[in-house]
Ligand SMILES: *[C@@H]1O[C@H](CO)[C@@H](O)[C@H](O)[C@H]1NC(C)=O
């Protein structure tokens with residue numbers, strides 16, 4: 049018969065081991081560290097609390113906690129001992145040893161007849177507790193990285209480039225900035241920096257201007273930092289007919305956990321480095337869709353401005369940035385929830401948003417692309433959505449957090465998605481003062497609609513919208529944190545996207561991240577019922593159908609590849625879920641592919657306008673999982689001409705009532 053102590057030891061040991069495995073290798077959820085530490089402490093109290101561990105003078109658990117544990121029945125013990133003696137006589141020795149081995153190693157129950165095994169199994173549990181503490185605290189405690197000094201390239205266009213500098217050492221001031229063509233033949237001093245202060249966490253934006261397009265430059269600073277960048281193609285040049293860039297989201301240092309790794313190493317960068325170097329044409333930039341820091345994973349240690357700033361510094365202090373190919377890749381950024389708190393929808397003046405926003409502004413926004421014309425400008429406005437063009441594509445980068453309100457209430461009672469990771473204290477955000485449910489806020493929403501309605505120059509065939517959270521409602525787990533929680537706003541944007549494809553002959557691509565999975569989704573345009581004539585439609589316009597009727601009658605353009613497409617990819621270096629969370633639920637969001645597994649995923653987008661046919665362009669999306677090409681998909685931009693005329697007729701027929 050197993051004693052109470054054995055049962056407790058086996059239970060706590062098993063819970064600790066399973067939890068540690070999940071926490072260190074699968075999902076760094078905030079539930080696990082307290083669970084692992086508590087179970088290991090109880091386990092140790094239990095195994096060292098019993099008499100056999102240190103000889104007969106030790107007090108038993110019963111003596112320590114008489115109310116919790118029953119006194120072991122003496123009779124029973126005696127009987128058991130006798131039985132075991134019998135066993136010994138009847139069974140081969142090996143059998144008993146094997147049983148004991150399993151008991152000691154699998155269940156963690158020490159057997160003091162076998163002290164070596166017992167100490168080993170206890171040691172394993174202690175080690176798992178230490179690994180857990182190491183994973184949570186080594187980075188923050190041993191790497192405050194207050195003195196980290198670095199430069200990184202941000203937004204680069206055809207005539208200018210922005211470089212972010214951090215240098216906290218005031219003895220380096222004044223600092224001189226030099227620039228040369230990449231062959232380093234003619235250096236010019238472009239800037240002198242006299243002041244770097246605590247107000248920006250010692251960051252500074254260096255802007256290089258009046259550059260030549262499609263040209264590689266090298267910069268060098270008097271603090272010995274240097275780097276290089278290549279300017280974008282001139283808008284109407286031959287070179288502007290193609291563009292390659294990368295996109296992904298979500299990085300967390302040293303996950304999955306490796307005890308021997310640097311606490312700040314980002315394992316996914318090993319794969320990224322390989323991908324960057326294998327691309328047929330060099331990537332112009334990394335479009336990073338948020339969760340650059342995980343302030344609340346595995347545990348939120350503080351919500352102070354100091355802590356948020358330190359989290360950015362820790363990512364930039366990672367040794368992984370020096371991997372080949374990564375030191376010269378420019379990054380541009382959108383904001384997502386783990387830059388603030390899990391599933392953040394608490395507005396932009398509720399704590400901890402202001403503390404979270406500060407380093408995002410200084411480390412990322414400062415060297416991001418320009419903000420759209422008409423949006424509030426100036427450092428005080430802190431506008432965090434961006435618009436730019438590069439070669440055959442134009443881009444609109446959304447901020448899906450700063451301006452958002454709580455999601456729409458769920459129609460049914462399916463509010464089951466408790467956060468598996470991140471801070472549970474944030475699962476109910478403070479109520480937002482604005483009643484309307486919006487992901488973008490009025491100003492950004494209007495700016496996006498205007499962008500979608502604006503024609504592009506002849507060589508631009510793609511409007512690419514970056515959204516940190518997925519546009520699709522096919523993700524069943526955590527839907528309300530995605531655009532699935534803002535369906536009214538989403539349907540207006542979707543209508544504007546369909547209109548852009550129809551009226552401007554442009555294909556809309558949505559790039560998103562956040563879910564730690566890959567999916568490709570198509571949004572075919574709604575069409576009127578087959579066999580319904582124009583007059584009937586006109587009648588409908590007069591007597592607008594209810595939304596319920598509309599749903600029943602809705603059918604979608606069956607043309608393969610027609611409509612906006614979304615590619616959602618992540619994580620660049622983080623966990624993925626062991627269960628499936630994505631499912632097509634109607635014909636509005638058509639699933640093309642779903643590849644959830646992999647700790648490191650990155651999408652490479654290559655756009656090529658076809659020579660000799662100025663109207664057509666190809667976009668190839670290549671998904672890399674753990675450094676290997678996993679899937680490729682090629683799209684064409686919509687044809688214009690005859691098709692446009694047809695589309696135009698279609699538009700006039702349907703636009704009266706379908707999209708309100
Ligand atoms: C370096 O680049 C400049 C500008 O592109 C060019 O004029 C010069 O000839 C180059 N020098 C060498 C040695 O390649």
Ligand SMILES: *[C@@H]1O[C@H](CO)[C@@H](O)[C@H](O)[C@H]1NC(C)=O
Nearest residue numbers: 405406407409427428429430
């Ligand atoms: C804009 O950001 C800066 C830097 O974080 C901050 O000091 C300022 O208060 C912000 N302005 C507004 C209006 O939020």
Ligand SMILES: *[C@@H]1O[C@H](CO)[C@@H](O)[C@H](O)[C@H]1NC(C)=O
Nearest residue numbers: 396429430450451452489490
């Ligand atoms: C905060 O969000 C509201 C609502 O979307 C918006 O009107 C306001 O401009 C935002 N303020 C800042 C400083 O971003």
